[in-house]
Amino acid sequence: MNWPKHGSNPQFLYRALNQEYPSNFIDFSTNINPLGMPEEIRNELIIGIDELEHYPDSTGIELKNEIAKKENIATEGVLLGNGAAEIITIIGRWLQGEQVLICQPTFSEYEASCLQNQCLVEYISLDELETPSNVFERFHSVRAIFLCNPNNPTGEVLEKDIILNLLREAKKTSTYVIIDEAFYDFLEDEHTYSIYLHEYSNLIILRSLTKMYAIAGLRLGYALMEGNLQEKLSAFLPHWNVNSLALRTGRIALTLDEFTEETRKHILKEKKRLFYYFDQNGYQYSLSRVNYYLLRDPSMDEQTELLNYLTAQGIVPRHTFNFPGLNGRWLRFAIKTESENNRLMEVLQTWKDRR
Ligand SMILES: Cc1ncc(COP(=O)(O)O)c(C=O)c1O
Incomplete structure (x- = not known):
């Protein structure tokens, strides 16, 4: 089939x-x-139509500034994508040929992107994270681990202790922990691991605006990270990857509490x-x-x-x-x-x- x-x-x-x-x-x-x-985004799209005659700001600096302010991190730590999917694609390129771990069952694009880039993909079940010593041992050879939290397709959330433990252990071996928070804003308490970015330079957070704001066709996502990693990842992005309507509406979306x-x-x-x-x-x-x-x-x-x-x-x-x-x-x-x-x-x- x-x-x-x-x-x-x-x-x-x-x-x-x-x-x-x-x-x-x-x-x-x-x-x-x-x-x-939301009505506010619809209106903003109409206002922004005329801008389509011009190239968008390739740095997306205004939107990056707003995101950085909200997340309390430096603007340099924000990467914008044409949907979170584009960021997953470039993460795969950045990890080319490396060994990676994916916690299953989960969103299929992590695997697709890593396999396209000749990564050695290994899998663990989410249950294995409950007794993680075997997982931690593998960090010596693993460059990055992908977690989706809240997870797609289950909608479940991992215990905070499990994730913090994982971050601590992964830091010892410089293993990147990529947490996809595409659906975090649907959580009743909207909790996020972005507050740990200052502590863990091996943490990358992925976000999507396409689900909450119903702009899947417009496409907008971003990643948060510390240090100079953003520059390395950006090198894999096409110039003008985010269109001007997405940049404009992204700024409005951040205010729609x-x-x-x-x-x-x-x-x-x-x-x-x-x-x-x-x-x-x-x-x-x-x-x-x-x-x-x-x-x-x-x-x-x-x-x-x-x-x-x-x-x-x-x-x-x-x-x-x-x-x-x-x-x-x-x-x-x-x-x-x-x-x-x-x-x-x-x-x-x-x-x-x-x-
Ligand atoms: C867990 C997860 N991450 C990322 C994405 C991609 O989101 P975007 O529409 O922002 O590319 C999806 C899309 O379904 C998803 O389910």
Whole structure:
């Protein structure tokens, strides 16, 4: 089966399943804010249209300054990307030929980027981090370890002690710890490891603005780090990598605290309703702290039959065949609007009733 590599663009999933692409469907496969793009960003995009006649500021200095101020680090420690995905791509180039560790199951782009650059990729399961002495031993030969926190696809968060321990041990061997915080702003307490950047020059934090602000098509992400690493990584970036509309709206996005708060409230409310329904109806789910979760019908091992049923009903989940360790035994769903989540529960109910 030729499974699509990512969520979104459901036409590829329908093609893989050999089903007709319906005119009406609800896309639960992409983890974008269900409240949509905030009005302030929409307005800013309109204001910025005329700037498209010119080249953007290739340094992105104004946005970098704002991010640095918010994160309490030097501007030199901020790297801007055309989405966090671009930064993952250049990290792979920077790590060319090195040995790297990836905590699985997780976002597939770390592996893709490292493999493209002839890295020796090794894997550990997230469970292994709970008793980490074996992991720490491997740091002698490992140049970097990738962690996704909150993790995609589970939505779960690692214990703080586990991450701090890892940072301490990794520092001894100059192993870089790359923590992808693409979804950290959906966490109820929005906690981040960026406060440890001063202490750990081996720490790199990745962030994305495309999910919270629903600007996946516009593309904007950034990385935070200490020392002169930013310069080394920037050397792999194309000139003008971030467009002027993204630079402009990024600055506005950083000020939208009410919007992010409203989003978190919505997600929490909907998650409670969904998880209550799953508990009552015998569905298993991951203990997600963010805006997506894994779900399975425990009466089956692989969930392809359920996936086929849902897509035929116009419900599009994310398959998990390319998440090592999950191998199609779960489906991932974004938390969406109240009516969309209701529709999902209705269809899950008809699935239960007919079995
Ligand atoms: C964990 C994680 N990191 C990074 C990205 C890439 O984000 P962006 O849209 O900013 O490139 C994604 C996209 O789904 C993701 O899930």
